[in-house]
Amino acid sequence: MSADGFPDTPLSRRAFLRWGMAAGLGLAWGALFAGGCSRLFQSPLEAAAVDQVERWVYSTCGFCGIGCAVWLGVKGNRLVAVKGVAEYPVNRGLLCVKGIYQFKVVSVPGRAEYPLLRRGSAWERVTWDEALDKVCNAFRRYLDRSHADSLAIYHSSQILLEEDYILAKLGRGALGLRHFDSNSSLCLSSAVEGYVLSFGSDGQPVSFPDVEKADCLLLIGTNMAENHPILFYRLVRAVRKRKPYVAVIDPRRTPTAEIATRHLAVRPGTDMDLLKAMIQVIITEKLFNPAFVEAHTKGFSELAERVRKYTPESVAPRAGVGAEEIREVARAFGRSTAGLIAWGAGVNQSTEATATVNLINNLCLITGNVGRPGTGPLSLAGQCASLSVREAGGTKTLPGMRPFDDEGARRELARLWGVPQDRFPKKTASFPSETFKAIEEGKVKALWIIGSNPAVSMPDTNRFKAVLRKLDFLVVQDCYRDTETARFAHVLLPAAMWAEKDGTFTNSERRVNLVRKAVDPPGQAKPDWAICVLVAERLGFGSLFRFRSSEEIFNEWRRVSAGTIPDMSGMTYDRIRRLGGIQWPCPAADSRGTARLYATRRFPTKDGRARLLIAPAKKTATPNDEYPFLLLTGRILQHWLTGTKTRRIPEVRAEVGVPFVEISPDDARRLGVRNWDPLHIESRHGSVTVRARITTRVVPGQLFYPFHFWTLPANLLIPLATDPLSGQPDVKRIAIRVRRGELGEP
Ligand SMILES: Nc1nc2c(c(=O)[nH]1)N[C@H]1C(S)=C(S)[C@@H](COP(=O)(O)OP(=O)(O)OC[C@H]3O[C@@H](n4cnc5c(=O)[nH]c(N)nc54)[C@H](O)[C@@H]3O)O[C@H]1N2
Ligand SMILES: Nc1nc2c(c(=O)[nH]1)N[C@H]1C(S)=C(S)[C@@H](COP(=O)(O)OP(=O)(O)OC[C@H]3O[C@@H](n4cnc5c(=O)[nH]c(N)nc54)[C@H](O)[C@@H]3O)O[C@H]1N2
Ligand code: SF4
Ligand SMILES: [Mo]
Numbered sequence: 003m004s005a006d007g008f009p010d011t012p013l014s015r016r017a018f019l020r021w022g023m024a025a026g027l028g029l030a031w032g033a034l035f036a037g038g039c040s041r042l043f044q045s046p047l048e049a050a051a052v053d054q055v056e057r058w059v060y061s062t063c064g065f066c067g068i069g070c071a072v073w074l075g076v077k078g079n080r081l082v083a084v085k086g087v088a089e090y091p092v093n094r095g096l097l098c099v100k101g102i103y104q105f106k107v108v109s110v111p112g113r114a115e116y117p118l119l120r121r122g123s124a125w126e127r128v129t130w131d132e133a134l135d136k137v138c139n140a141f142r143r144y145l146d147r148s149h150a151d152s153l154a155i156y157h158s159s160q161i162l163l164e165e166d167y168i169l170a171k172l173g174r175g176a177l178g179l180r181h182f183d184s185n186s187s188l189c190l191s192s193a194v195e196g197y198v199l200s201f202g203s204d205g206q207p208v209s210f211p212d213v214e215k216a217d218c219l220l221l222i223g224t225n226m227a228e229n230h231p232i233l234f235y236r237l238v239r240a241v242r243k244r245k246p247y248v249a250v251i252d253p254r255r256t257p258t259a260e261i262a263t264r265h266l267a268v269r270p271g272t273d274m275d276l277l278k279a280m281i282q283v284i285i286t287e288k289l290f291n292p293a294f295v296e297a298h299t300k301g302f303s304e305l306a307e308r309v310r311k312y313t314p315e316s317v318a319p320r321a322g323v324g325a326e327e328i329r330e331v332a333r334a335f336g337r338s339t340a341g342l343i344a345w346g347a348g349v350n351q352s353t354e355a356t357a358t359v360n361l362i363n364n365l366c367l368i369t370g371n372v373g374r375p376g377t378g379p380l381s382l383a384g385q386c387a388s389l390s391v392r393e394a395g396g397t398k399t400l401p402g403m404r405p406f407d408d409e410g411a412r413r414e415l416a417r418l419w420g421v422p423q424d425r426f427p428k429k430t431a432s433f434p435s436e437t438f439k440a441i442e443e444g445k446v447k448a449l450w451i452i453g454s455n456p457a458v459s460m461p462d463t464n465r466f467k468a469v470l471r472k473l474d475f476l477v478v479q480d481c482y483r484d485t486e487t488a489r490f491a492h493v494l495l496p497a498a499m500w501a502e503k504d505g506t507f508t509n510s511e512r513r514v515n516l517v518r519k520a521v522d523p524p525g526q527a528k529p530d531w532a533i534c535v536l537v538a539e540r541l542g543f544g545s546l547f548r549f550r551s552s553e554e555i556f557n558e559w560r561r562v563s564a565g566t567i568p569d570m571s572g573m574t575y576d577r578i579r580r581l582g583g584i585q586w587p588c589p590a591a592d593s594r595g596t597a598r599l600y601a602t603r604r605f606p607t608k609d610g611r612a613r614l615l616i617a618p619a620k621k622t623a624t625p626n627d628e629y630p631f632l633l634l635t636g637r638i639l640q641h642w643l644t645g646t647k648t649r650r651i652p653e654v655r656a657e658v659g660v661p662f663v664e665i666s667p668d669d670a671r672r673l674g675v676r677n678w679d680p681l682h683i684e685s686r687h688g689s690v691t692v693r694a695r696i697t698t699r700v701v702p703g704q705l706f707y708p709f710h711f712w713t714l715p716a717n718l719l720i721p722l723a724t725d726p727l728s729g730q731p732d733v734k735r736i737a738i739r740v741r742r743g744e745l746g747e748p
Pocket of ligand 4: 188189190384385
């Protein structure tokens with residue numbers, strides 16, 4: 003414990019400023035191109051003991067959805083360095099700081115090494131047999147009792163494609179679970195639903211080179227500079243070379259906004275108004291593409307009618323940006339020859355997220371910006387396996403992105419798996435919007451969490467902890483034993499992590515690449531796929547799970563994916579390695595993959611046309627007399643999600659070790675708060691006291707709280723409110739009041 007009452011290494015102000023300057027200034031033009039003076043893209047040699055490396059193992063970065071290829075430097079059974087793969091098309095040898103430092107998250111204290119059973123408040127080390135007996139006896143009890151609706155699985159976009167796939171086979175095909183979901187439900191299920199409704203299927207249509215080829219880019223609710231740094235680096239280079247028009251739509255002046263031609267500091271929660279106004283301008287000024295609209299879309303006249311009243315003048319006061327600025331951005335997009343829209347969590351995490359994604363898709367569709375180089379709607383996938391989990395049935399679709407309620411697809415999947423078709427549940431449930439409440443109501447009694455830390459990442463932290471306590475039986479399967487969620491578990495199963503197992507990840511541009519085992523897992527930890535096989539065998543489904551390696555699972559998956567949108571039937575591990583990753587669809591052994599979807603302009607809807615959808619905007623969090631400020635949550639460069647990995651990297655803890663909130667100089671002055679003073683923040687749902695970081699990155703009236711801080715989660719302040727179409731919660735914005743506080747104050 004530090005003097006602050008925070009159980010973390012206190013952050014020195016100097017260190018903090020250094021990071022801040024690196025992230026901010028270092029991202030400005032000069033520094034980026036001066037070559038390596040930015041901490042964002044520092045030399046791999048700086049952090050690693052490269053001279054000790056005995057062998058290098060090819061793999062993919064285990065953090066974000068950009069999917070950079072890495073060489074893992076190994077000495078004995080330890081990872082000692084990571085460096086970029088020079089010839090890999092995504093990163094060409096570059097890595098961001100997360101990528102470089104990740105060798106430090108593997109051999110660290112806190113790893114889960116042995117199966118543990120809860121005995122009162124203590125853990126008891128047991129054998130795998132004892133642990134699995136306990137788990138499977140419990141599961142069997144719940145399965146017998148109520149047709150699988152009282153058992154739930156919640157898994158992850160941070161395990162391998164192969165693991166996501168066999169979990170779906172177990173969850174849906176063997177156990178017939180309705181309550182089967184992954185953390186993509188907090189991350190990008192709105193993007194999935196938006197794609198499904200507009201285009202007829204999930205599947206991100208764009209390739210990274212399109213970001214470099216576009217002559218107009220809109221970046222909405224994404225801080226690409228800090229969260230997808232290598233793609234940002236590629237964008238910055240293209241900006242310098244080709245000078246495209248870039249609009250950044252974000253309430254904060256992020257490092258991403260530093261490169262914008264126009265930064266629209268939109269009022270949080272008003273993106274729908276803004277997008278409607280842009281569509282209105284494009285339609286009234288006849289900047290749309292009538293031939294494309296006529297031939298490939300449905301719903302144009304209704305769209306035109308419904309956006310009519312959204313003039314830039316009428317929207318501007320609500321959205322907090324000038325009418326002329328809206329018009330300028332709309333015209334730039336309408337007149338461009340290649341327009342691309344990339345978006346992130348600022349869009350996906352809202353109660354009207356799916357409807358917002360549909361408007362983004364509309365903008366691309368009415369201007370004919372789909373299926374050509376440099377165009378399209380690009381949902382930036384968050385985690386290393388965010389796409390994998392979507393391919394493999396970890397969202398509201400069945401494996402192969404098969405529609406959940408399509409009888410033909412169910413029949414085909416049942417045949418491929420050799421299970422009766424009526425085994426599949428009739429309905430699916432989103433974890434945050436349905437399973438959460440089903441546990442609260444006592445309907446779901448047992449939960450198996452694999453590769454997620456929802457005690458910090460789920461909204462309404464205290465309510466969710468009560469949910470975990472209410473469970474009769476909780477199994478947590480994680481690579482660390484000390485996560486906040488593990489504290490509630492009855493059984494802890496130790497998982498091997500990235501660099502300790504073989505398999506694949508699919509990145510944001512549908513590129514599948516190998517993830518390789520470089521070192522042995524600690525103690526008795528096993529890969530998630532191997533644990534899944536053991537559970538399946540004990541539950542009597544061994545014949546469906548005769549897998550001895552990830553590659554065998556991948557080979558079954560290739561058959562299951564054949565003919566679907568994410569068709570990988572033409573891939574093998576060997577081809578993936580030789581070709582430097584392969585983008586699906588890859589339907590034949592001689593296919594080199596597909597750069598972008600919808601090149602034929604035929605969409606996977608019944609009539610082959612994309613839908614132009616428009617919904618009314620809903621009320622989102624707005625400040626009021628009692629709670630006059632708005633708090634935004636999101637990420638910073640140094641930390642990863644709930645910090646389970648990055649809290650173990652000494653360099654990160656030295657730089658960002660205590661929770662802080664960003665506040666504008668004006669608000670700080672008014673509240674009598676100096677830099678680094680304690681600030682008490684209170685919403686209707688909870689309160690925290692954290693340090694104030696005064697910065698012009700946020701505008702007066704708004705504060706920004708990174709959600710990584712596991713000791714004081716931002717989610718303590720945020721109630722559970724979900725998008726009705728995707729089930730994804732709004733964890734981004736909440737009305738708060740603020741005053742100078744005392745450290746340690748609740
Ligand atoms: N360093 C680091 N990188 C990461 C992660 C990490 O934890 N750390 N996480 C990974 C994951 S899982 C994900 S999903 C991605 C997310 O990557 P991003 O989408 O970049 O993530 P955020 O910082 O959460 O939010 C993006 C921006 O949305 C803005 N925003 C908030 N409200 C609104 C709004 O109403 N409208 C608009 N237009 N913008 C708004 C915020 O100011 C913020 O700058 O990052 C991935 N990369
Ligand atoms: N307020 C607020 N809340 C948010 C967000 C926000 O912007 N604001 N963002 C949301 C988003 S986009 C996301 S993606 C979620 C993420 O939230 P979580 O799903 O909780 O993500 P992590 O914190 O990375 O937790 C992943 C867990 O998996 C473990 N793990 C890592 N590798 C493996 C493995 O190979 N096997 C197993 N079994 N375990 C492994 C890690 O130790 C860790 O405990 O948070 C969401 N919550
Ligand atoms: S950009 Fe993403 S994938 Fe690439 S090194 Fe950084 S965290 Fe890893
Ligand atoms: Mo995410």
